[in-house]
Amino acid sequence: MRIGIIGAGQMAQALGRGWASAGHDLVIGARSRAAADQLVATIGHGARAGSMMDAAEFGAAVLLALPVSALDTVLGEVSAKLVGRTVIDCTNAFMPDVAAPAGATAFVLSEDAVAERIAATAPGAHVVKAFNVCAAEVWASDAREFEGRRLGVPICGDDPAAVRQVCALAEDLKLQPVSSGGLHRAKYLEATSVFTVGLWFSGQDARAIFPPLDAAFAVED
Template sequence: MRIGILGSGRMADALGGRWAQAGHEVLVGGRSPERAKELALRIGSQHGTLQDAAEFGEVTLLAVSAEAADGVLRTVGAPDGSLAGRPLIDCTNSVDQRDLTLAEPAMAERISELSPGAAVVKAFNLAADPVWRSTPQTFEGRPLGVPLCGDDEAALVKVEELVRALGGEPVRAGGLARARLLEATAAFAIGIWFGGGDTRALFPPLAHAF
């Protein structure tokens, strides 16, 4: 699969590197051409501008900070439909670091508004980049579950393929309107982790949940 990555930071490195290792074609586009080239050389991918990445992929990954997302999408012309007809993966988290609450309650919906025609899928936002670098994606004998929120069936199928390429197990979590719940879950989990808690211990197995 051809994957264009908007951004050259840690999530671009972690996800792009693993996808390149799995045999997918990856092009990293960054605001800094030097950083994009450096990352591409490290992970074995192509590199270019943000616009190059937006035009390259069957799937596009938005891998920038939540604060930078608006500017990056405007740079590639997303408000004019430049990403229309393709899956756009949103892995952002808009977390206020002062109190670990949401700074923006609906990032995925905002990104969808800024990318008319694109099939936005919220994914990969519940784990930090070191998790995505690790292999295999297995914890306590089970593959890592990766929640996906989106409205487009074809886009969800493509993102599921990319989850499995990392060794994870895709978990459909509802439409894009539910992405705000996934974003809130990330903020909640980060607070638990920073406090030394184990989020995996908070939820009973399905057979005992109800």
Template sequence: MRIGIIGAGQMARALGNGWAAAGHEIRYGKRGETRETVEFGDVTLLAVPVSALTEVLGQGSFDGKTVIDCTNAFEPDSGSMVLAEDAVAERIANEAPGARVVKAFNLCAAEVWEASERVFEGRRLAVPLCGDDAEALAQVEELVHDLKAEPVRAGGLNRARYLEAMSAFVVGMWFAGADARAVLPPLEAAFAVED
């Protein structure tokens, strides 16, 4: 698969290097190279700050393209885990009509994708995906598998805002020194009883 990556930061490199190791063709493009990067890829990863999205999306046509949104609308190094925007993936879909947007890869830091291990406490790392296009979701599922993680369809693009809020909450816990994985029991211990 050909993957165009818009961004030059740690997340862009971590995911891009993982996909290159799995045999995909990768092209990195900075903000001013959006059109060429989108044209190159079967899939385009947006790995830029949320503040740059309007500029990036205005520089090329994303019509019919699968676009992976891994952005988060907070600055993790600022110490404040407050969302500056509560529906980034939906905004991308609105500003890039015709794009097949999938929210993914926004819950883990780049260091997780740079590491060789994807199994923690005997469980493979799961990557929630939110999107409305079945073909785009299937492409992103393949890319998740290629990084040795497990894709989980988490609903339509309208549910991506919950992933975005979850990232702020979970990252805030990690920065506070709490183990976010300890908040929820494993699947076999989680059940609901109807009232």
């Protein structure tokens, strides 16, 4: 598959390296051409550097691996090229929680529904929220199975074909795709991420608060 990556940070590197290793064709565009060139040299496997417009035009799927603060500017430049394309949003709008107890590391969301804003800013793009729950270092790691279960990637989107495309890209990274509803549910993924990442940063085991499926239950009132 042709994949355009807009951004040259840790998420772009972690996901881009995995997809390039799996045989996908990559063009990486960034606000700095030098940063794109450096990332391409790190990824290898035939990945190419270009402008953000080059990445948007190239990809059947386009990953937005950007700070949330840069989205408006970048989308203002490339949104016309994203019409009809699968746009993968892996962003999170984190900011420090100033109300947290002294010495505790915690975060809150600076924006409640980033994926929906991207869809509104790039009409015609098939926006899919994915890969936002874990840090880039998790995706860069070779570890994919924990306690006998493959690591899952919740995926939200409105276009079935785009969701299937992103599910296939998750499987190419040896991850378990988890279809999680329409794009209106992406805000819950964003909230889940800010909550669980805050727990991990403070030294708590976020995984321990979720029982496995065979131990989970609910009785309808």
